[in-house]
Amino acid sequence: MRKLDVVATVMEAYRGAYSHFFDLVRLVWLPVLIYIVANIAQQEFMQAQMAALDPNADPMLAMAQTFTWPVVLLMLVALFTWPMIAVAWHRFVLLGDRGQSAVNFHFGRREAVFLLTSIFIALLNLPSLILIFTAAGVGEAGGAGIALILSVLAIVLLVAAAYYSIRLLLLLPAVAIGEPLNARYILDITRGNFWRLFGIHLLNALILIGISILVSFVAVIFLMVPGLEFLNYALQALVIIVYQITSVAILSIAYRDLSGMNAGYTPQADAADN
Numbered sequence: 184m185r186k187l188d189v190v191a192t193v194m195e196a197y198r199g200a201y202s203h204f205f206d207l208v209r210l211v212w213l214p215v216l217i218y219i220v221a222n223i224a225q226q227e228f229m230q231a232q233m234a235a236l237d238p239n240a241d242p243m244l245a246m247a248q249t250f251t252w253p254v255v256l257l258m259l260v261a262l263f264t265w266p267m268i269a270v271a272w273h274r275f276v277l278l279g280d281r282g283q284s285a286v287n288f289h290f291g292r293r294e295a296v297f298l299l300t301s302i303f304i305a306l307l308n309l310p311s312l313i314l315i316f317t318a319a320g321v322g323e324a325g326g327a328g329i330a331l332i333l334s335v336l337a338i339v340l341l342v343a344a345a346y347y348s349i350r351l352l353l354l355l356p357a358v359a360i361g362e363p364l365n366a367r368y369i370l371d372i373t374r375g376n377f378w379r380l381f382g383i384h385l386l387n388a389l390i391l392i393g394i395s396i397l398v399s400f401v402a403v404i405f406l407m408v409p410g411l412e413f414l415n416y417a418l419q420a421l422v423i424i425v426y427q428i429t430s431v432a433i434l435s436i437a438y439r440d441l442s443g444m445n446a447g448y449t450p451q452a453d454a455a456d457n
Contacts, residue, residue, distance in 0.1 A: 184375050185441050189382040192440070196387070196432035199276065200425060207272055207428055210281060213288045214267040217260065219420045225257040266294035266301075269431055273359035276435035277444065296358045307348050311340035349380050356431075356438040372441040383433045391426050398422050 200207075208215055232249045270293050274280035314337035322330035350373040351366060358364055373380060398418050405414040438444070 185372070185443070187376050187379040187383070187437055187440060189379050189386060192383050192433055192436050193386045193390070193429075195436055196429045197390070199432050200428045203275070204424075204428070206281070207275060208424065210275060211268045211271045211287050213286055214264045214271075215424065218264040218268060219423055221257045221260040221264070222423060223416055223419055225254055225261070228254050228257065263290065263298070265427075266290065266297040268427065269355065270294050270297050270359040272428065272431040273356045273435050276432055277356060277360050277439055293359060293361060296364060297355060300354050300358050300364060304348050304351050304354070307344040307351075308341065311337045311344055314340065346377060349384070350377060352380070352434055353438045353441065356435045357442075376441065380437065383437060387429055387433055391422075391429070394425065395422055 228251070229249055232251060232254070236249070267288065267290055271280075271282060271287055314333050318330045318333035318337060321333060347370075351369055353369050353373060354364065354366065357369065398421070402415045402418050405418070
């Protein structure tokens with residue numbers, strides 16, 4: 184059983200992001216540009232909508248007023264451009280694939296499988312969310328005992344979903360490089376590594392929070408200077424790119440190390456044996 188080195192994995196991801204930043208951006212510059220514009224525009228739309236909301240408004244009505252059609256459209260744009268970016272970056276890290284053209288704007292089978300796999304992992308949380316809303320409705324109707332039971336069950340399912348989601352995230356680099364969609368294989372190679380996998384995401388998040396705080400201070404200075412407001416969007420774009428690159432890189436490195444790619448083994452052969 185291989186064991187993941189948390190600090191080494193995250194540090195390698197950041198060293199790679201620093202060394203190959205421009206290579207990675209140049210590889211999928213058009214999807215990256217569209218993704219960043221969609222994300223920043225979505226945030227601006229949502230902030231404007233939320234600022235106009237009545238604090239005492241019904242939560243469902245507030246949600247409907249926040250997620251207007253421009254916001255939903257921008258979310259869909261980001262949803263379909265992200266697989267193009269992530270697949271290309273996973274292949275760069277794991278296979279050294281630098282693309283075939285100057286404009287790599289392609290949504291094919293790999294990207295579709297990547298997107299569906301991402302949705303599948305996200306849907307692991309759906310049963311617990313359904314139970315949470317059901318418990319809230321039952322509680323309002325006076326069934327306190329049943330609501331408590333449903334709430335406890337929802338928490339159990341939420342913990343289980345988080346546990347398997349973190350382990351199954353390594354499906355993403357696997358399908359990006361053309362490996363079969365084999366959840367059993369991923370659970371096999373991640374056995375005994377849940378806390379290490381959790382640790383790489385936590386450490387990455389803490390580092391990025393520190394970067395975001397630093398960037399926020401710089402952005403405030405730019406916003407105070409007339410004519411430099413556009414630099415705030417440039418800084419936001421930089422943070423988004425760094426976050427996405429390091430998030431992809433730590434998954435790729437974790438998959439490489441746990442699957443044995445760096446030891447001369449081929450994931451296909453291991454998957455076939457399982």
